[in-house]
Amino acid sequence: MTLLVRTAAELAALERSGRRAVVMTMGALHEGHATLVRTARESVGPGGQVVVTVFVNPLQFGAGEDLDRYPRTLDADVELAGQAGADAVFAPSVDEVYPGGEPQVRITAGPMGERLEGASRPGHFDGMLTVVAKLLHLTAPDLALFGQKDAQQLALIRRMARDLNFPVEIVGVPTVREADGLALSSRNRYLSPADRTTALALSRALFAARDRLTAEHALHARAAATHASSGRALALSRIGEARAAADAYAVEAAGPSPAVVRAAAQSVLDEAAKAQPPLALDYLALVDPATFDEARDGFAGEAVLAVAARVGTTRLIDNIPLNFGAPA
Numbered sequence: 001m002t003l004l005v006r007t008a009a010e011l012a013a014l015e016r017s018g019r020r021a022v023v024m025t026m027g028a029l030h031e032g033h034a035t036l037v038r039t040a041r042e043s044v045g046p047g048g049q050v051v052v053t054v055f056v057n058p059l060q061f062g063a064g065e066d067l068d069r070y071p072r073t074l075d076a077d078v079e080l081a082g083q084a085g086a087d088a089v090f091a092p093s094v095d096e097v098y099p100g101g102e103p104q105v106r107i108t109a110g111p112m113g114e115r116l117e118g119a120s121r122p123g124h125f126d127g128m129l130t131v132v133a134k135l136l137h138l139t140a141p142d143l144a145l146f147g148q149k150d151a152q153q154l155a156l157i158r159r160m161a162r163d164l165n166f167p168v169e170i171v172g173v174p175t176v177r178e179a180d181g182l183a184l185s186s187r188n189r190y191l192s193p194a195d196r197t198t199a200l201a202l203s204r205a206l207f208a209a210r211d212r213l214t215a216e217h218a219l220h221a222r223a224a225a226t227h228a229s230s231g232r233a234l235a236l237s238r239i240g241e242a243r244a245a246a247d248a249y250a251v252e253a254a255g256p257s258p259a260v261v262r263a264a265a266q267s268v269l270d271e272a273a274k275a276q277p278p279l280a281l282d283y284l285a286l287v288d289p290a291t292f293d294e295a296r297d298g299f300a301g302e303a304v305l306a307v308a309a310r311v312g313t314t315r316l317i318d319n320i321p322l323n324f325g326a327p328a
């Protein structure tokens with residue numbers, strides 16, 4: 001039986017058992033959320049405790065965004081959270097979370113919070129981190145789980161926990177997708193069937209980039225295995241073509257190019273911009289997942305290709321991890 005808790009006092013009175021994991025959500029729960037809850041349950045075991053929070057945080061919505069129309073489905077959320085293994089759902093009111101009205105003192109996300117999502121949604125990450133900090137204090141978990149679908153949010157929460165010494169383990173959970181690739185999101189409920197068809201271009205673009213990267217890795221591996229370009233470089237250098245030799249060496253030494261991989265995604269998005277309804281691209285960026293700095297040519301290691309776009313009145317985000325190979 002899943003307990004529904006509405007106040008901070010009730011939550012504080014909740015008896016603890018074993019390790020406590022928290023999954024924070026804005027409700028309208030779907031299979032992505034259920035996966036976070038199941039992962040939380042597996043992490044703490046049957047003797048541990050899983051708390052799901054459901055709170056649509058006004059502080060992280062900008063003027064003109066969808067705060068008022070955001071879906072609110074608490075009964076179904078309690079049901080789904082319970083089936084996935086939650087012991088309690090904490091669903092406070094706005095007054096309960098912000099008893100003194102809008103908080104004067106807030107968490108500031110810093111430069112990482114001003115890029116990509118932060119540039120499109122000014123103040124969003126300050127509002128998000130402020131409520132996450134409050135919910136961490138209120139729920140006092142041993143671990144907190146967040147989806148990689150919101151990759152920049154996850155990176156900022158990790159950074160906040162580290163920079164401000166929050167005594168909690170932050171766990172990232174891979175993105176759950178529909179069979180056709182669309183990342184699950186509460187905002188998918190806004191999509192008409194035609195919107196949804198266009199929206200599939202987000203994941204298609206990310207998969208095209210992943211496939212391009214796989215092909216690039218194979219090309220470079222083949223070149224290295226056959227020493228084709230070094231052999232050619234040697235031959236060229238013997239006949240005195242020093243510049244051509246240097247170029248040939250460079251081709252073999254360089255890893256896959258971020259620009260080439262990014263372009264594979266861009267061409268899918270360009271096509272979708274001509275669809276009906278059209279996809280309006282906000283950003284497509286290849287970034288370092290820890291800092292959200294742009295991954296330029298020569299980048300090695302783990303990257304994230306992140307995309308945000310509007311289809312009709314719905315704004316969607318998605319991303320995919322891409323490994324550019326071991327850093328030199």
Ligand SMILES: Nc1ncnc2c1ncn2[C@@H]1O[C@H](COP(=O)(O)OP(=O)(O)OP(=O)(O)O)[C@@H](O)[C@H]1O
Pocket residue numbers: 024025026027032033035036145146147148149150173174175176177183184185186187188
């Ligand atoms: N498809 C998904 N796979 C894995 N985790 C997800 C997925 N969708 C959401 N989450 C995670 O669930 C948590 C709560 O997210 P939230 O309630 O905002 O859901 P959402 O579907 O992302 O909603 P929205 O459409 O408003 O962005 C976050 O940590 C988020 O990253």
Ligand SMILES: CC(C)(CO)[C@@H](O)C(=O)[O-]
Pocket residue numbers: 024025026055057060128131132150153
């Ligand atoms: C982490 C969060 C619950 C804070 O409101 C929200 O940003 C979300 O659902 O991803």
Ligand code: BAL
Pocket residue numbers: 060150153
């Ligand atoms: N899913 C991230 C929270 C937001 O869009 O406001």
